[in-house]
Amino acid sequence: MKLMAILAGAVFALGTVSAAQAQDYPSKPVNYIIPFNAGGESDIAARLQQPVFEKLTGQPMVVQYMAGAGGAQAWSQMNGMEADGYTIMGTNLPHIILQPMAQDVGYKTDDIANVYFFQYTPDAIIVPKDSQFKTLKDLIDYAKQNPGLVTFSGSGTNSANDVAKARFDKLAEVTTTYIPFSGTSPATAAVLGSQVLAGFSYTTAAINQGDQLRVLAVAADERVPSFPDVPTFKELGYDMVGGAYRGIAVPKATPDDVKKKLSDVLDKINHDPDFIKKMEDGGFVLINVPFDQVPDFMAKREKEYEEAAKVMGIAKK
Incomplete structure (x- = not known):
């Protein structure tokens, strides 16, 4: 009975500490780990979140980088970090689903404790400004007449670009060839240098190239404000919406009320x-x-x- 009373008291005390943590959260700087190199979409979004977080909470947000293995290096280590809400980490879809599905990367999808998803960068088909393809229809017509000859650059294997290419082939009933690069920048450079006929990229990357590229379609529900003249795939008859979704996760052992408080801040x-x-x-x-x-x-x-994994030949582990 004494032991039960002690255990009950300990559980109550832990609950009280957890509630206090959430009530005061955040009361010190928060470390925001980006699992990629500086300068990418994850980093850009974090840098825009940073001053708003500090304005709302009065606490600094310190952006750090832990790049490697397409994000897997950081995600595989996250649950060994301090689980108090002061270490948070960017997460990406489809990465955290397809990576462990395709091979052993040191973590499982269920190991990732996401607390909020806040944006995505829509997939977009891009071509050089002087490309023979003026519209998406031009590209599809050519692909149907020349199976396999339309080459798409993209950011990595089992990435959002890779998934988009597989979905596009199925929806448009074409066969194209995907050529993975180590990131968005080299994949875009391959389009600009005409190493490929087209690229699966993101609207964010297309903006940076100005009039050097033509965007044929974007995978969003509605036209993207930064590309008001570019149609969506849905407008053109292809039910394709998606891209690289980004969120924020914490070590799995972080108390739920702290997770909820962090989610509330991110929502603001x-x-x-x-x-x-x-x-x-x-x-x-x-x-x-x-x-x-x-x-x-x-x-x-x-x-x-x-x-998408079935189309891409990825067997679920």
Whole structure:
């Protein structure tokens, strides 16, 4: 009985500490780990979140980098980090679903405790400004007449670009060839240098190239403000919406009330007018998926990516 009383008291004490943590959170600087190199979309978004976080909470947000293995190096280590809400990490879809599905990367999808998804960069088909393809129809017609000869550059294997190419081939009933590069920049350079006929990229990358590129279509529900004259795939008859989704996760042992408090802060950031404008100007599309909606969001994405994985020849482990 004494032991039971001690255990009950310990559980109560832990609950009290957890509640206090959440009430005071954040009361010190938060370390925000980006699992990629500086300068990419994840980093750009974090840098835009940073001042709004500090304005809302009065605490610094310190952006750090842990690049390697397409993000897997950081994600495989996350659950060994301090689980108090002061270490947070960027996450990407489809990476955290397809990576462990394709091979042993040191973590499973269920190991990642996402607390909020806040944006995605829509997939976009890009071609050089002097390309023979003026419209998406031009490219599809050529691909049907020349199976396998349309080459798409893209950012890595099992990435959002890789998934988009597989979905596009299925929807358009064409056969094209995907050539993976080590990142968005070299994949875009391959398009600019005519090493490939086209590229699967993101709206964010296309913006940076100005009039050097032509965007044929974007995978968004509505036209992206930064490309008002570019049609969506849906407008052109192809039900294709998606890209690289980005969120924030914490070590799995972080108390749920702290996760919820962090989610609430991130939601306020996502509704900040200045933040919204800067993100949209940069080609990002904002989404609001708070902590309590993450499980349903992930379940939907997993189903989509499992279907894409079949087309891509990835066997579920």
